[in-house]
Structure formats: C-alpha cells, structure tokens
C-alpha cells in the first residue's frame with residue numbers, strides 16, 4: 001500500500017481532499033452555531049421583560065455552551081488548515097498479531113475521517129506514534145493505557161510536505177532522522193522558536209513522554225534542545241491528560257519577556273493554547289504582596305559585571321549555598337523555641353497560667369507560627385469563659401487578642417530576617433539601603449521566611465510547573481518553589497550557562513531539594529556547527545558534549561588596533577551579513593552599558609537594541625547582552641570587545657560562553673588591545 005513515490009503523491013492528494021471536505025463540514029457547523037447564537041441572543045433580547053432570574057441564568061448558560069462549542073469548532077478548523085499545509089511528516093508500517101498491518105501516518109494533529117470511520121493521521125503524541133521516535137525497522141513495542149503492544153516495523157518513511165506539496169520523501173533502514181535533522185538544523189533562524197516534532201530524538205522523546213516523574217530535571221548542554229523538549233513535554237501532557245489538565249493549569253517561570261515571546265509560538269503551532277508565564281521577579285513581588293522593592297536578577301548581574309565589590313560577591317555566595325538554607329531552617333527552630341515568651345495573663349478574676357498558653361502554642365506546631373496567635377487567643381478566651389463561667393466582655397476579648405501576639409518577639413518578617421543575621425553572628429551580610437530596598441539575593445530568603453512563618457496559599461491551582469534556566473536559581477529559590485508548588489515539575493538548565501557563577505545551581509544541587517526527581521542529562525548539541533561548539537568548549541570545557549556533525553566556517557577572532565577601527569570592522573561585518581541570506585545576527589555584549597554604547601556608535605539603520613524592558617525581538621540585527629540573549633539563538637553572532645579589559649573574571653567567562661553558544665552557523669569575535677585570556681590568541 002502506497003509503496004512508490006507516485007503512490008505516495010496520489011495518497012497525499014486524497015488526504016488533502018478529505019481534509020478540505022472536513023474543513024467545509026466544520027465551516028458549516030461554525031456557521032450554524034453562529035446563526036443559532038444570534039437567534040438565541042435576539043430571542044432573549046425580545047423576551048427579556050417576561051423572563052425571571054432563573055430563565056436569564058439558564059439562557060446565559062446556554063449561550064456560554066454554544067459559544068464554547070463554537071470556539072472548539074473554530075479551533076478544529078484551525079488545526080485542519082494546518083494539516084492541509086502539511087498533513088504528516090512520518091509513516092510507519094507496524095505489524096502486530098492483534099492489529100494486522102496498516103500504515104500509520106503521523107502528523108502534528110490527528111485526523112479522523114468521519115466517512116471512512118478511520119484515523120488517517122495520528123497525532124505525534126498518540127501512543128502508537130512513539131514507535132516512530134523510539135525504533136528503527138524490526139522488533140518494536142509501544143505502551144498504551146491498556147498494555148504493551150509488540151510487533152514489527154516493516155517500513156519507516158519521512159516526508160517533507162510544505163504548502164501541501166511533497167518536497168521529498170526518505171526511506172530509512174538505519175536512522176531516519178539524520179538527513180532530515182541535518183536539513184532542519186542547517187536552516188536559518190526564526191524570530192520564534194519552532195516545533196521539532198518531525199525530528200525528535202530518542203533520548204528527547206523519553207523526556208517528553210515521561211509520565212511518572214514527579215519532578216523532572218533536565219541538565220543539558222547548550223543547544224541540546226532543553227527548552228524545545230520542555231515545551232513538547234507540556235504539549236504531550238496536555239494531550240495525555242486532557243481530561244484533567246488544561247493550558248491554564250500550567251505555569252512557566254521564564255527568565256524574561258523576550259524569552260517568553262520567543263517560545264510563545266511552539267504550543268500554538270502544536271495546536272495547544274499558550275500557557276501562563278511569569279518571571280521570577282513577578283512571582284517574588286506577588287509573594288511579597290508588592291510590599292518591598294528589590295533589585296532584579298538582571299541588576300544583580302549588571303552590578304557584578306560593572307564593579308568589583310568583594311563584599312557583594314561574598315553576600316551572594318553565602319546566600320546561594322545550602323548552608324544558608326539550613327541555617328535559615330535552624331533559625332526557624334530557634335524562633336519556635338525561644339521567641340514566644342509566655343507570661344500568665346489575668347482576665348477579670350481569672351488567671352490564665354503561662355503553661356496553658358505555651359501548651360496551646362505548641363499544640364499548633366503544624367500551623368505557621370505567625371498564624372497561631374489568633375488560635376491561641378481563642379483557646380485562652382474559651383479557657384477564661386469556662387473558668388469564670390460567664391461570657392467575656394468585648395474589652396476582655398480584645399485584651400486577650402492583643403496580649404498573645406505581644407508575647408512574641410517580632411511581628412514583621414523583615415525584622416526576623418534582620419535578626420537571623422544577628423543570630424548567626426554575621427549582621428554585615430544584610431545590606432538594605434535607607435529605602436529598605438532588598439538585594440536580589442535576599443528576596444527569596446525573605447519569601448522563604450514568610451512562607452514558613454505566615455504560610456502562603458497562592459498558586460495552588462497550578463498542576464504543572466516549568467522552570468527554565470534552573471542554574472540561575474539557588475537552594476532557597478527551590479525551597480520556596482517546592483513548598484509553593486506541590487504539583488509536578490519540569491526543571492531545566494545548564495550549569496555552564498550560569499550568568500552569575502557565584503549563585504549557580506547544578507542538577508545535583510536541585511536534586512538535593514527534590515530527592516524524588518528524575519534527572520536526565522543531555523549531551524548532544526544541535527544548535528551550533530561543530531566548529532562553533534569546539535570553540536566554545538575552549539572557554540568552558542565539557543568533555544561530555546557531543547556536537548551534531550554539521551560543519552561551517554571556523555569562528556574568527558579579529559584584532560583591531562583601536563576602538564574606532566573595531567567599530568568600522570563591525571560595520572563591515574554587518575554589511576556582509578545583509579548580503580549573506582542569513583536572517584538574524586546578534587551582537588552580544590557583556591554589559592547593558594556596552595550594548596547601548598555600541599548601538600549608538602554603530603548608527604546603522606535597522607539595528608535593534610534589546611534591553612531588560614524589551615518584550616519581543618524580530619529578525620535582523622540585534623544588539624544585546626549575553627544575559628538577555630540566554631535561551632535565544634542567531635544565525636550569526638558577533639562578540640565585540642573580546643579583550644582582557646572586558647573578559648577577565650569568572651562572571652565574564654560565563655558571559656563569553658553564553659554569547660558564543662548563541663551562534664548557529666557563524667561566530668566572529670572582535671577586539672583591540674590584549675585578547676581575553678579565555679580566548680585562543
């Protein structure tokens with residue numbers, strides 16, 4: 001069945017025809033829904049006066065239901081349209097004793113032909129589609145909710161169908177993905193991340209389809225597809241658990257708005273709605289009820305890059321350690337045991353003994369400490385009432401309500417946080433300016449104390465949490481996340497890409513906070529050519545990295561004799577880029593100031609400056625910092641001012657590594673003066 005290319009072409013036309021018919025049917029349905037909706041609305045409008053409240057509610061509900069069904073039909077139509085452009089990308093002929101043999105065509109969505117009552121296209125997330133990613137020809141098996149199906153794959157094909165036309169078709173006997181993967185990776189970049197359903201690799205597929213891990217930690221080298229996989233995993237979970245999880249139940253913690261915008265196309269491309277996204281700082285502000293102002297992570301890194309303040313580094317280092325978290329925990333025990341100093345309380349003629357108050361306070365040990373006072377006060381009132389055998393006056397009730405919290409040493413979490421540093425004998429480690437602005441390293445520690453002392457119940461509706469750039473968060477961050485989000489989690493990152501090496505977390509660090517986590521390590525790198533990967537390896541070596549065999553020009557390190565000359569050189573590189581056929585070029589600087597100055601100095605039309613306030617980026621020439629470029633990629637990257645003056649510390653080294661690993665096809669570093677010690681002379 002459909003053996004020759006000609007037969008495949010004819011089959012494609014057949015499928016397209018059926019898709020066109022299906023679109024027409026959905027169109028009719030949509031039209032019918034909107035007609036009915038209009039009629040219903042005008043009926044309600046005309047008969048409004050004669051309707052009671054119950055009628056109105058019922059009518060409103062029926063309108064909502066119709067609108068919902070109408071919206072589902074519109075979404076279905078959108079998916080069918082997408083299929084019409086590219087109905088499927090793979091096929092396998094699977095023979096099993098129970099199912100016989102029939103070709104399984106795999107696409108971005110499923111397509112069930114109502115007339116034939118047959119699945120013509122299987123969704124890439126369907127159980128049977130996993131065969132495509134996990135097996136070559138021969139014995140194979142896949143798991144369904146009702147058990148494992150064994151069989152043989154007798155044929156496997158891959159197609160490239162664009163605008164409804166079959167561009168090529170590949171037969172495989174060894175590894176089907178290699179040729180197509182090479183083609184995909186050689187393509188120019190996009191201003192939005194793209195889906196990779198046609199070329200998901202076996203190890204990636206295992207992560208995407210993992211259903212058992214309560215916490216999945218993905219440590220993957222630069223360009224190993226972590227972000228892509230995480231988004232495909234979300235799409236998979238939305239499909240697999242569609243009865244219980246909807247897009248709105250998932251939350252992405254993303255490093256910045258540009259990144260959020262960059263990844264925003266993947267899920268819609270896969271037919272899912274976009275999911276809510278939040279930056280760490282937004283989360284922090286929310287958890288602190290917007291009561292404190294604080295330095296952002298970007299500002300922290302900028303300060304590190306622009307000053308050499310050893311005390312600042314020391315504060316960050318300390319607050320990024322496990323020791324810090326355990327000292328905070330010890331402090332909380334100390335607070336519990338020593339800061340509630342009970343005294344006996346006289347109410348009218350009744351004397352409430354201190355031991356009673358203390359025992360009530362201890363009885364509530366499961367309740368956050370600062371929430372216990374109201375409960376203890378109520379117990380004291382009950383005690384007095386039964387001892388005095390009368391009702392309490394309002395004044396007496398008020399007196400008890402005030403007296404109990406007064407027995408506790410502090411009332412503001414910030415006061416406790418300050419006290420913590422006195423308690424550990426390091427008061428110099430807390431720096432608050434006169435506006436009480438917190439340093440970034442203090443933000444989540446304060447939230448942690450608040451969480452433990454006051455309890456926070458926000459975000460309980462989240463059913464899956466995705467954290468990208470995990471290396472940028474510390475044990476305290478994770479302690480907060482683990483208490484706040486009790487749901488399953490996917491956490492991904494690369495410790496080599498920390499923009500602040502003083503506060504970087506590895507997969508092992510995160511595993512200590514989430515001992516139940518499944519940790520997956522990915523070593524194959526897809527983004528950059530072998531030459532670019534090898535170059536970046538000299539900055540931060542990782543012997544385990546496996547670059548995909550794709551070659552390109554050797555990265556260039558170009559020396560100039562002055563800054564002016566260097567800028568002229570960069571302008572020439574930009575002119576070459578505009579003729580190159582590539583779509584994106586990133587000039588990746590170390591600091592925001594350097595990026596701004598370069599932007600001004602170049603004065604070339606159409607060069608966009610990306611800042612911490614930017615919300616999206618477009619193709620073309622971008623000037624930005626390594627910090628903001630993290631997670632993004634460009635056809636070509638220029639790293640200017642790569643001299644020892646710019647890149648000399650550990651933080652600088654991380655920045656340089658991140659900058660170089662953003663390049664897909666071409667990388668050039670320019671400098672004047674003495675080259676950075678991290679680069680080959």
Ligand SMILES: Nc1ncnc2c1ncn2[C@@H]1O[C@H](COP(=O)(O)OP(=O)(O)OP(=O)(O)O)[C@@H](O)[C@H]1O
Nearest residue numbers: 196199200201222223224225226227228526527631
């Ligand atoms: N299986 C695949 N098929 C095709 N392209 C892939 C595959 N895996 C990864 N890629 C491509 O490799 C590039 C890097 O992917 P992605 O940005 O998800 O990696 P990452 O590990 O998050 O990178 P980084 O940590 O360096 O930001 C993207 O262009 C992505 O489309």
